Amino acid sequence: MNCINVNLSTKTFNKLKVLVYEISGIYFSEQKKYLLETRLSKRLSALNLLNFEDYYNYLKYSSEKELEIKELLNSVTTNETSFFRDMPQLKIFVDILKQIISTNSFGAYKKIRIWSAGCSTGEELYTVAILIKENIFSSNIEFEIVGTDISEKVLSSAKNGIYNGYALRNASEAVLRKYFNKIDDDTYSIKDEIKNITVFRNINLMDVKEIKLLNLFDVVLCRNVIIYFDAESKKKAVVNIYTGLKTGGYLFLGHSESLHSVSTLFKLVGIGKTPLYRKE
Structure with a gap:
């Protein structure tokens, strides 16, 4: 065209x-x-x-x-993303999941809900699913991983789950063999065992009514999203994310992002290059 x-x-x-x-x-x-x-x-x-x-x-x-x-x-919308982006932060994400599991009495069954807000073409969401498969072995825990984005185009791509080698440049050969089907020399598709624990929704972070319909989450990843908002939009998005989190739930932002001068709703519990916030 x-x-x-x-x-x-x-x-x-x-x-x-x-x-x-x-x-x-x-x-x-x-x-x-x-x-x-x-x-x-x-x-x-x-x-x-x-x-x-x-x-x-x-x-x-x-x-x-x-x-x-x-x-x-x-x-x-800007959709720059990749698998296993910012691994130091993702390792802390895994530690937080283990902490949630170890400090709660779940009884016979428990569901942990994770929200990738502004999930783009799905790399972060599928990364989360793979990390859970690789690191969390509790048989009585079910994970629901929800990805949302304002763009239907990127959500369609995410649902297809087909990626080139550049998007997977941080993935090990072992991960590629275990969780992807190789289509050709530079194209891979995510396997159904990962797709089956993920859900995608067309949601606008500015729309609190839509977010409430998602119900409450234990962890939200909103990394490198609010950097594209001005001050007022950042405040609104953060309030809406707060609404979507359970009390005691965690919010991950991008390593260059902060809620300083944006919101005092969350307690800062992560420092350095890993901004981590908790809903008190």
Whole structure:
């Protein structure tokens, strides 16, 4: 598909960035005007529109606007991820799971629920599932691992579970043999035993009603997600995540992220390069 070579005016950029922000919480600064222009050019071509002002009007007033808003979100979200990303943090995640198991009297049966918020194409979610298979051996514990994202496009890719060698660059040969089917020299598909303990949902972190329908989680991973939000959106997202966590539950952020000046709802229990927060 060829992109239309049309410039995005400052006036229309401001209208589009407000619309994107209101829907998703994602904030495009003036410095990212060209990025938004580049990402949305394909949508002009797909809809046979002549300029970005027409595209904005389409999003606001077309009878097909709900469908196009989904395409808009697919276009503006950033989906950089990989398997076994930031292993020092993931090792602490495994330790937290073991701690939850050892400090609770589960009786005959217990379910531990984990939420990958902003799961993108599924690498983090499947990594979590593999780590559980490799490290947690309690027979009376069931794990439910839920991945959510605002983009239906990346969720579709996650459900397919097919990845190239670059996405799997941090995976060992043993893990590849055990949990993936090799399609060709550079393509692998996740095995059903991992897929079967994962669930994907199209959820907007700005929508607390949708999050409440997920019910409560023991652990939330929201790594490298809120860095794309402005201050107000970060606060709203964190409040919504807090709503989705059980009392005593844990929140993992990306190694460069912090709730400092964002929220005082959580207690900081991890330091250094592993931001870890607990709901008191």
